[in-house]
């Protein structure tokens with residue numbers, strides 16, 4: 510395959526994955542919007558975590574809530590647990606990398622808050638540990654995964670939401686994750702502002 514064909518193929522695969530995801534993810538995305546909006550309206554906050562590209566996604570989402578997405582509205586309470594290098598490095602250095610998010614969840618999370626746990630494999634130990642502590646603290650979890658959801662799928666409770674991209678390829682999963690995050694932002698804004 511020449512380079513142009515290879516690139517065109519990536520576009521086709523990304524489009525196909527998004528079409529397949531639309532079939533499966535619209536209903537759980539609406540549930541996640543309801544859950545997050547209820548949390549924010551009750552004075553709660555959203556904590557977001559993930560590794561690599563998913564760390565960037567966690568930050569992207571938190572910035573859109575704290576600052577703005579597409580509509581003018583008051584700032585919303587969201588924190589990415591991936592940004593404070595002093596906290597991250599000290600936990601990883603003194604304890605274990607598996608605890609870099611869970612210790613922050615233990616410090617900042619309150620009952621009724623939401624953890625947005627992002628992992629394409631569903632198997633990143635530090636994201637799993639954050640979910641475990643979030644559930645202990647009576648928070649809700651929105652899990653954004655792929656590849657069947659891995660071990661994260663097994664940890665979800667009945668009031669949690671699983672947003673699982675039907676793909677086995679990390680890049681394709683991440684491309685749908687970004688769309689899913691923008692759907693969450695748009696849905697939250699539309700409920701908060703009463704815009705249809």
Ligand SMILES: O=C(CO)[C@@H](O)[C@H](O)[C@H](O)[C@H](O)COP(=O)(O)O
Nearest residue numbers: 560561562563628629630633679680
């Ligand atoms: O962005 C990419 C690959 O596209 C990578 O940085 C990727 O996010 C990292 O390998 C992560 O550590 C993968 O973790 P996860 O999605 O399985 O939880």
Ligand SMILES: [Zn+2]
Nearest residue numbers: 562679680683
């Ligand atoms: Zn990537």
